[in-house]
Amino acid sequence: MTPPSGNALDNLLSESRTFPPSAEFAEQANAGTDLAERAAADREEFWAEQARRLSWSSEWDQVLDWSDAPFAKWFVGGTLNVAYNCVDRHVADGHGEQVAIHWEGEPGDSRTITYANLKDEVSKAANALASLGLVAGDRVAIYMPMVPEAIYSMLACARLGLTHSVVFAGFSSEALRSRIDDAEAKLVITTDGQFRRGKPAPLKPAVDEAVAQTPSIQNVLVVKRTDTDVEWTEGRDIWWHDLVDGQSNEHAPESFDAEHPLFILYTSGTTGKPKGILHTSGGYLTQAAYTHHYVFDHKAGEDVYWCTADIGWVTGHSYIVYGPLANRATQVVYEGTPNTPNEARHWEIVQKYKVSIYYTAPTLIRTFMKWGADIPAKHDLSSLRVLGSVGEPINPEAWMWYREHVGGNRCPIVDTWWQTETGAIMIAPLPGVTECKPGSAMGPLPGIGAKVVDELGEAVGKGGGGYLVLDQPWPAMLRGIWGDEQRFRDTYWARFEEQGFYFAGDGAKYDSDGAVWLLGRVDDVMNVSGHRISTTEVESALVSHAKVAEAAVVGATDPTTGQGIVAFVILRGGVEQGEGIVKELRDHVAKEIGPIAKPRQIMVVPELPKTRSGKIMRRLLRDVAENRQVGDVTTLADSTVMDLISSGLNKGS
Numbered sequence: 343m344t345p346p347s348g349n350a351l352d353n354l355l356s357e358s359r360t361f362p363p364s365a366e367f368a369e370q371a372n373a374g375t376d377l378a379e380r381a382a383a384d385r386e387e388f389w390a391e392q393a394r395r396l397s398w399s400s401e402w403d404q405v406l407d408w409s410d411a412p413f414a415k416w417f418v419g420g421t422l423n424v425a426y427n428c429v430d431r432h433v434a435d436g437h438g439e440q441v442a443i444h445w446e447g448e449p450g451d452s453r454t455i456t457y458a459n460l461k462d463e464v465s466k467a468a469n470a471l472a473s474l475g476l477v478a479g480d481r482v483a484i485y486m487p488m489v490p491e492a493i494y495s496m497l498a499c500a501r502l503g504l505t506h507s508v509v510f511a512g513f514s515s516e517a518l519r520s521r522i523d524d525a526e527a528k529l530v531i532t533t534d535g536q537f538r539r540g541k542p543a544p545l546k547p548a549v550d551e552a553v554a555q556t557p558s559i560q561n562v563l564v565v566k567r568t569d570t571d572v573e574w575t576e577g578r579d580i581w582w583h584d585l586v587d588g589q590s591n592e593h594a595p596e597s598f599d600a601e602h603p604l605f606i607l608y609t610s611g612t613t614g615k616p617k618g619i620l621h622t623s624g625g626y627l628t629q630a631a632y633t634h635h636y637v638f639d640h641k642a643g644e645d646v647y648w649c650t651a652d653i654g655w656v657t658g659h660s661y662i663v664y665g666p667l668a669n670r671a672t673q674v675v676y677e678g679t680p681n682t683p684n685e686a687r688h689w690e691i692v693q694k695y696k697v698s699i700y701y702t703a704p705t706l707i708r709t710f711m712k713w714g715a716d717i718p719a720k721h722d723l724s725s726l727r728v729l730g731s732v733g734e735p736i737n738p739e740a741w742m743w744y745r746e747h748v749g750g751n752r753c754p755i756v757d758t759w760w761q762t763e764t765g766a767i768m769i770a771p772l773p774g775v776t777e778c779k780p781g782s783a784m785g786p787l788p789g790i791g792a793k794v795v796d797e798l799g800e801a802v803g804k805g806g807g808g809y810l811v812l813d814q815p816w817p818a819m820l821r822g823i824w825g826d827e828q829r830f831r832d833t834y835w836a837r838f839e840e841q842g843f844y845f846a847g848d849g850a851k852y853d854s855d856g857a858v859w860l861l862g863r864v865d866d867v868m869n870v871s872g873h874r875i876s877t878t879e880v881e882s883a884l885v886s887h888a889k890v891a892e893a894a895v896v897g898a899t900d901p902t903t904g905q906g907i908v909a910f911v912i913l914r915g916g917v918e919q920g921e922g923i924v925k926e927l928r929d930h931v932a933k934e935i936g937p938i939a940k941p942r943q944i945m946v947v948p949e950l951p952k953t954r955s956g957k958i959m960r961r962l963l964r965d966v967a968e969n970r971q972v973g974d975v976t977t978l979a980d981s982t983v984m985d986l987i988s989s990g991l992n993k994g995s
C-alpha cells in the first residue's frame with residue numbers, strides 16, 4: 343500500500359496496489375461482511391429487509407414478480423408515497439429542525455432548508471400543481487437549473503403521483519420539445535434564467551420556442567431566479583411566486599402502488615432518438631436508499647453529504663433527491679460551475695459546510711488535477727471521510743490523485759458503476775469492507791447479480807474480458823422505455839435472450855483476483871464528461887444543417903473529458919470550406935442538442951470510409967481522430983479513401 347508514484351499507472355490489469363479499509367473505518371461502517379452473506383442466503387428476503395427502510399402504507403404480498411420478464415414487478419401489492427418517505431416521515435420522527443439542504447447559489451447567495459421547511463414547500467407546490475388540474479399519472483416536464491424549487495417540484499410530483507420528466511437545463515429547446523412530445527407532458531416547470539459562470543443566461547425563451555410546438559402543454563410554471571425579462575403568454579404562463587406561495591402548507595399524501603410510475607428520464611441510445619427510461623416507486627426508492635446508506639456509509643444527522651451532479655441526470659435523481667432524502671441526509675446542493683468565481687469553489691464549499699461525503703465524476707477530478715493540487719491544499723478538507731466517483735471509468739492516476747489531494751490518504755473511494763436504466767448503484771466497493779484497487783469498481787453489491795460474459799453469454803474467468811451483463815432482476819431496474827416496448831426488448835434483452843441477461847452496453851474485465859474493471863461502452867454511445875451522447879444523435883444534428891451532405895462522428899480519447907466528440911463531415915457541393923463553417927456547424931449542434939454535444943473537432947473531408955454494405959467504419963475514423971496509424975482497411979469498399987482523408991487533413995483543411 344504505497345502512495346502514488348510516477349507513470350506506470352496506465353496498464354489497468356497490472357494495477358497491484360490495494361487499499362484495505364482502516365480498522366477505525368471498518369469498526370464504525372454501516373456495512374459488514376454479513377451483508378453479502380445475507381443477500382446470498384435469501385435474495386428476496388434481503389430486498390424485503392431493505393424495503394423496510396421505507397414507510398409503507400400497506401405491505402407487499404410478493405417481493406418480486408418476474409413472470410412477465412423482462413417487465414419486473416417489485417413489492418407487488420405494496421403501497422407508499424415517495425415524497426412522504428423523503429420528507430414528512432422525518433418531520434414526524436422529530437427531525438423537522440434538521441437541515442435537509444444547504445443550498446449554495448452560484449453568485450454566493452445561500453438558503454438553509456430544514457426538513458420542516460421542505461415539507462411546507464413540497465406541500466405548497468403539490469397543492470399548486472393539483473390546482474392546475476393535474477392528476478396522478480399525468481406527466482410534468484421540469485427544465486430548471488439547480489435551484490431548490492427544482493427539488494420541490496420533483497417531490498411535489500411524486501407526492502401527487504405525477505410522473506416527472508426532468509430535462510437538463512443545458513439541453514436545447516429542440517431537445518426539450520421532443521421530450522415533452524414523447525411523454526405528452528401537460529406542464530413545464532422552468533425558471534426565467536440560470537446563472538452560468540457568473541452570468542445570468544435566459545432559459546424561458548427555450549421553453550417558449552419548444553412549447554409553441556407541443557400541443558400537450560397547458561401551462562408553464564416559472565420560478566424567478568435571475569430577474570431576466572421574459573415574454574409572457576397570458577393564460578398559459580404562471581409565476582411560481584403567484585401560484586405556489588399563497589398555497590396551504592398542509593397536503594395529505596395519498597398512497598400509490600409500488601409500481602406507480604415515478605419518473606421518465608431520457609438518455610441517449612444507439613439511434614438518434616433518446617429513450618425515455620421509465621422508473622417506478624417502491625423498488626426504485628428501496629435501492630436508492632439502500633445504496634446511499636451502505637455505499638456512502640451515510641449516517642443520518644451526522645454526515646454532510648454532497649453529490650455534485652445536476653438533477654438533469656440520473657445521478658441527481660437518485661443521489662441528490664430520492665436516496666439521500668429517504669435516508670434523512672443533510673446535504674449541500676450547489677447551483678453553479680466549479681470554477682465560479684474561481685477554481686477553489688468546491689473546496690470552499692467543503693470547508694464551509696464541513697462536507698463529509700463527496701460524490702463527483704472523474705472528468706471533474708481530472709479537471710481539478712489540471713488546475714493543480716495546490717488549490718485543494720489551501721483548504722481545510724479534514725471533514726471528508728468518504729469519496730465517490732461516477733459516470734465513467736476512473737483512471738488509476740485520477741483515483742490516486744483524488745485519494746491523496748482530496749481525501750488526505752484517509753478516505754475510502756467508492757467507484758460506483760450504474761446507469762440511468764439501473765436506477766441506482768449496482769457495482770461498487772463497500773467502504774469498511776472492500777479492499778479497493780485504484781480504477782476498479784470491484785464487484786456487484788450484495789443483492790445484485792452482475793457478470794462479465796463472452797459473445798455467447800458464457801461467463802469468462804479471472805483475467806477474462808467481455809460484456810457486462812446483469813443476470814438477476816433488481817428493484818430499481820427500468821420498467822421499460824416510454825411508449826416503446828419493442829425497443830426495450832431489443833436494446834437490453836435481445837442480445838442474451840436465451841440466458842435472460844440484461845445487456846448493459848459496457849465492456850468489462852476481471853483481473854486475476856476477480857475484481858471488475860469497466861472499460862467503456864461497446865456500442866456507439868460516447869461518454870463525454872460522464873454524459874452519454876450517441877454518435878448518431880450528433881450525426882443527425884450535423885446533417886440537418888443545409889451545408890452538410892454527410893457526417894460521421896466518433897468519440898476520441900480525451901485526457902480531461904474521457905472522450906471528445908470528433909466529427910467528419912462532407913460538405914454539399916459549392917460550400918466554402920474553412921474556419922467559418924466549422925464554427926457554424928459546432929454552434930448548430932449546440933442548438934440542436936445542447937452545448938455538451940458540441941464536437942471538440944470537426945474535420946471537413948472529401949469522403950467517408952465505408953464498407954461494401956455502406957456502413958461507416960468508425961474504427962478507422964477513430965484512428966485518425968486519435969492520431970494513430972490507420973488500421974486494417976481491407977473491408978473498405980474503396981481502400982484509397984483513407985489516403986484521401988489523411989492527405990486532405992495534412993493540408994490542414
Ligand code: 6R9
Pocket residue numbers: 609655656657731732733734735736757758759760761762763783846847848860861862863869872873874
Ligand atoms: C450513473 C450514470 C451510464 C454509463 C454506463 C458506463 C458509464 C457510469 C461508471 C461508468 C465506468 C463507472 N459509467 N459509471 N463506467 N465506471 N463508475 O452515469 O448513468 O448517464 O446513464 O451513464 O456511464 O458506460 O453504461 P448514465
